[in-house]
Amino acid sequence: MKLDTRDLELLSCLAEDGSLTTAAKRMHLSQPAASQRLARLQASIGSNLFERRNGLMRPTVVGERLVAAARNVTTQLDAAFADITRILQGGAKHLRVTTQCHTCYRWLPYVMREMSAAFPGLCIDIVPEATEAPVEAIIDNRVDIAIVSKIDEHAGLALHDLFEDELFAIMRKDHVLARRSFLNPPDFRDQTLIVYNGTRHAIHDEILHPAGVVPARTLQLRMTEAIIELARSGQGIAVQSGWAFSDLGNNDGLAAVRITRGGFRRQWQAAVSPACNGEQATAFIASVREAGRRMQKADWRMRLDKAETKRNSARPA
Numbered sequence: 001m002k003l004d005t006r007d008l009e010l011l012s013c014l015a016e017d018g019s020l021t022t023a024a025k026r027m028h029l030s031q032p033a034a035s036q037r038l039a040r041l042q043a044s045i046g047s048n049l050f051e052r053r054n055g056l057m058r059p060t061v062v063g064e065r066l067v068a069a070a071r072n073v074t075t076q077l078d079a080a081f082a083d084i085t086r087i088l089q090g091g092a093k094h095l096r097v098t099t100q101c102h103t104c105y106r107w108l109p110y111v112m113r114e115m116s117a118a119f120p121g122l123c124i125d126i127v128p129e130a131t132e133a134p135v136e137a138i139i140d141n142r143v144d145i146a147i148v149s150k151i152d153e154h155a156g157l158a159l160h161d162l163f164e165d166e167l168f169a170i171m172r173k174d175h176v177l178a179r180r181s182f183l184n185p186p187d188f189r190d191q192t193l194i195v196y197n198g199t200r201h202a203i204h205d206e207i208l209h210p211a212g213v214v215p216a217r218t219l220q221l222r223m224t225e226a227i228i229e230l231a232r233s234g235q236g237i238a239v240q241s242g243w244a245f246s247d248l249g250n251n252d253g254l255a256a257v258r259i260t261r262g263g264f265r266r267q268w269q270a271a272v273s274p275a276c277n278g279e280q281a282t283a284f285i286a287s288v289r290e291a292g293r294r295m296q297k298a299d300w301r302m303r304l305d306k307a308e309t310k311r312n313s314a315r316p317a
Helices: 007-019 020-026 033-043 063-090 102-106 109-119 136-137 202-213 224-232 241-246 279-294 300-314
Strands: 050-053 056-059 093-099 122-127 144-149 159-174 192-196 217-221 238-242 254-259 265-272
Touching: 007 020, 007 033, 007 056, 007 063, 007 109, 007 224, 020 033, 056 063, 093 102, 093 109, 093 136, 093 279, 102 109, 102 122, 109 279, 109 300, 136 144, 136 265, 159 224, 159 241, 159 279, 192 224, 192 241, 202 265, 224 238, 224 254, 224 265, 238 241, 241 254, 279 300
Parallel strands: 093 122, 093 144, 192 217, 192 238
Antiparallel strands: 050 056, 144 265, 159 238, 159 254, 159 265
């Protein structure tokens, strides 16, 4: 059995998206070409790697093992290519950044473009494999700055407050709990909770576990689109920030309900390596704070777009 990098990419994309059509678009392939590649791969292994469940393509037991291996190899290749780029660029300055939540990648490009404009020689390297353990990545000198919402205090790391956001329970509008003004922890006991992949989840750590509540079932997915579509189809309750929910291309048929009477808010911080104390790091933190301020409004993306347009028009030709 021989696998190439495109096979690995197809496995990862299909596991994340749950749709062969979407995975094909991400890979710039036609749907038939992606389907043929998957069929050829399954034939060479002698087993189905995916099956359709709840309208989405989900890995079989064999598929899950191969997807995990594909992600591991892809992560190592990405890291190797990043290292090669740094070696070839020689004296170029780099700022290695990770986030504790995949939704941050919705607004992070604005910050990256602003930094590129302010510091033309600066390269911002995103380190997605450090998402699950950002503090350890800083200690191991694999990351300079981690954007985090909750970490244990650690000596030697500087923590800078960035912004706050609020998490909501997202469900079908006709869900039995959708008309509530807010949900209490016991309301989740008989529900399916839909969250991102990971070992730690704020809703569990800060709301449900302290109240002794365990949901009937917990589904973990990598992609926001898949999480939202399962909630839209009535498969359970998702948990999303208010700014992420307002940024959905289509939130028809969905309701966002507060979690607890006072709301469930997160404080985002920048955890910074002791060795990273230059002008670029300070500017990066300031840029994230400004993005967080604009995200307090439902039209935050339009506000960021306008700010970027204004900044570009003011730049000398």
